[in-house]
Amino acid sequence: MAGSRSASVVLATVVVALVASAWGSQGATITGQVVDAATGRPIAGASVTSDGDVVQSDARGEFRLKAGDLFRYRAPGYRRRDIPGAALTPVVALEPFSPRALYLSVFGVGNRRLRESALELIGQTELNAVVIDVKGDSGFIAYRSTVALAARIGAQNVIAIEDPAALIAPAAERNLHHRPHRRVQG
Numbered sequence: 001m002a003g004s005r006s007a008s009v010v011l012a013t014v015v016v017a018l019v020a021s022a023w024g025s026q027g028a029t030i031t032g033q034v035v036d037a038a039t040g041r042p043i044a045g046a047s048v049t050s051d052g053d054v055v056q057s058d059a060r061g062e063f064r065l066k067a068g069d070l071f072r073y074r075a076p077g078y079r080r081r082d083i084p085g086a087a088l089t090p091v092v093a094l095e096p097f098s099p100r101a102l103y104l105s106v107f108g109v110g111n112r113r114l115r116e117s118a119l120e121l122i123g124q125t126e127l128n129a130v131v132i133d134v135k136g137d138s139g140f141i142a143y144r145s146t147v148a149l150a151a152r153i154g155a156q157n158v159i160a161i162e163d164p165a166a167l168i169a170p171a172a173e174r175n176l177h178h179r180p181h182r183r184v185q186g
Contacts, residue, residue, distance in 0.1 A: 028067045030088065034075065035061055037093035046075035046094070050085070101129035106136035109167070110160025119170055130171070134161070 034046040034057045042061025047054055051068035057075075065071075071088060073081045078094035102121060108114045109132045118130055134142045141150050142160040150156050161167055 029064055030067050031062065031064050031090075032088070033057070033061045033091045034063065034073055035091055035093050036078075037095045040093075043075050043078065043094060046073060046078075048073055099129045100127050101131050102127055103131045104133065106133045106140055106142045106160055107158075109133065109142060115167070116170070132167075 032048070034043045034048065035041060036043055042057070042059070044057060044059045044061060046057040046061065046063075048057065048063045048065055049072040050065050050070065053066055053068070055063045055065050057063045067085055067088075069085050071083045071085060071092075073083070073092050073094055075094055077096060077098075079097045081092060081094055083089075083092065102118050104114065104118055121127055122130065135155075136142070139153070139155050140158050140160075141155045143164050144159055144162075145151075145156060
């Protein structure tokens with residue numbers, strides 16, 4: 001009995017390795033499912049990205065996508081998960097995430113003292129996110145934009161973020177990751 005069980009485990013391992021190998025092949029189309037790690041329930045509408053292609057999971061959490069080098073899985077209320085193409089599994093579980101955020105206005109983010117205080121507060125409390133406003137209520141865009149219209153309408157009269165990369169660096173040093181809500185042109 002123990003021998004047949006060991007053989008079954010070895011066979012299952014070989015099958016998983018062959019499937020992962022086939023999934024990692026460039027150009028192949030893979031199918032998979034995104035589920036909640038806590039409940040095992042499917043996650044509908046999860047974004048799955050591979051080599052620039054993006055698909056959404058259906059009501060059963062299932063998706064089809066061309067294989068690539070890296071797969072990125074995202075869904076509102078869940079931590080993002082990145083999996084190399086060679087390590088793919090048919091079912092990917094995302095960990096639920098409850099943000100506890102601090103808000104910095106377009107002017108607050110430009111103030112070094114306020115920004116550093118916010119990062120310190122995250123390290124001392126249960127806060128786990130900072131919402132950074134890059135376009136203020138009055139229309140100011142906090143960073144230098146390459147969109148000509150922004151300068152023409154006065155949205156660039158106040159630049160609160162001179163160096164966006166330097167703004168993000170201290171957060172990265174504290175193992176916090178930036179995650180743009182949506183892409184902004186310019």
